[in-house]
Amino acid sequence: MFAPAPGTLALDHRGSLAQRPAGADSLTRRPLAFESTIGLEKEKNVQLRAGTTKEEFVRFRTQRDATLQPPRLLFPSVQVNVDAGRMPPPHANGKRYLMIPLNLFRAADEVGAPLPK
Numbered sequence: 001m002f003a004p005a006p007g008t009l010a011l012d013h014r015g016s017l018a019q020r021p022a023g024a025d026s027l028t029r030r031p032l033a034f035e036s037t038i039g040l041e042k043e044k045n046v047q048l049r050a051g052t053t054k055e056e057f058v059r060f061r062t063q064r065d066a067t068l069q070p071p072r073l074l075f076p077s078v079q080v081n082v083d084a085g086r087m088p089p090p091h092a093n094g095k096r097y098l099m100i101p102l103n104l105f106r107a108a109d110e111v112g113a114p115l116p117k
Helices: 038-044 054-065 074-081
Strands: 008-011 017-020
Touching: none
Parallel strands: none
Antiparallel strands: 008 017
16 A cells, blocks of 8 residues: 555465566466556555555454454464464374364363353
8 A cells, every 4th residue: 555556566376465567467468357556446445545544444444353254264274374384294194184173262061062151
C-alpha cells in the first residue's frame, strides 16, 4: 500500500513479492487469471484503502476474524513452517507423520469426551 501506484506486483509460490510487466505471468508470459495494481487496491480494497487508518483496519479485521473458523490445514502447516519447511523425521516404519491436536479448543478425557468447564 505504500509503493507508488504505477506497475503491478505479483506473489510467487513462496509468497515473495516481485515486480513484473503488467498482463503476463513472469515465467510463462501467459495472461494472468487475476491481476490488480497498487493504485486499484488503494482505491477499491475493502480491507485496506489508501485512507484507511491503522485503527480502522484493526477493527475491521478483529470483527471479521471473529466470524471465521481456523483454516482446515492450520495445524499441519504450522508444524512444517516452524521447522523452516522441513518435514518431521520418519518414524520407525519409515513414514513421516504430522500430529494433529484433538483437544486443543476444549479439554477432553482419554477417550475424547469433553471435560466439564
